[in-house]
Amino acid sequence: MADPLALAIAAAAAGKAAESMTEQAQQAIAVLVGKVRERLRRRPGGIPALDAAGHDEAEMEPLALVLEREFEVSPDFRDEVAGLWRQILESGAESGVSNVFLGKADKVVQVRDVQGDLTIN
Numbered sequence: 712m713a714d715p716l717a718l719a720i721a722a723a724a725a726g727k728a729a730e731s732m733t734e735q736a737q738q739a740i741a742v743l744v745g746k747v748r749e750r751l752r753r754r755p756g757g758i759p760a761l762d763a764a765g766h767d768e769a770e771m772e773p774l775a776l777v778l779e780r781e782f783e784v785s786p787d788f789r790d791e792v793a794g795l796w797r798q799i800l801e802s803g804a805e806s807g808v809s810n811v812f813l814g815k816a817d818k819v820v821q822v823r824d825v826q827g828d829l830t831i832n
Contacts, residue, residue, distance in 0.1 A: 721771035
């Protein structure tokens with residue numbers, strides 16, 4: 712399994728993370744993806760991995776692994792990307808909450824601010 716930050720960035724590059732985010736956060740993701748694209752342009756296989764990243768975790772994994780290698784080679788790049796990612800998460804949703812689900816599941820339930828009893832069958 713790839714580094715969680717690398718996988719989150721791969722999801723953002725694939726467009727999955729931005730679906731529920733504010734316009735401000737979507738613009739910040741575009742900046743982040745541009746920075747990643749600029750960095751990967753210098754690496755063999757980097758741009759194809761970025762372009763091939765799809766909505767399925769298996770399609771994101773190659774990009775996440777390329778990013779993970781970049782993070783190992785350049786901790787400064789990882790810190791810069793991590794800082795941008797924190798900014799995106801902080802501005803990510805109108806309500807201040809952003810959820811990104813990666814993986815496979817038959818059913819996913821997300822709730823917030825439940826008042827009273829909750830029964831899920």
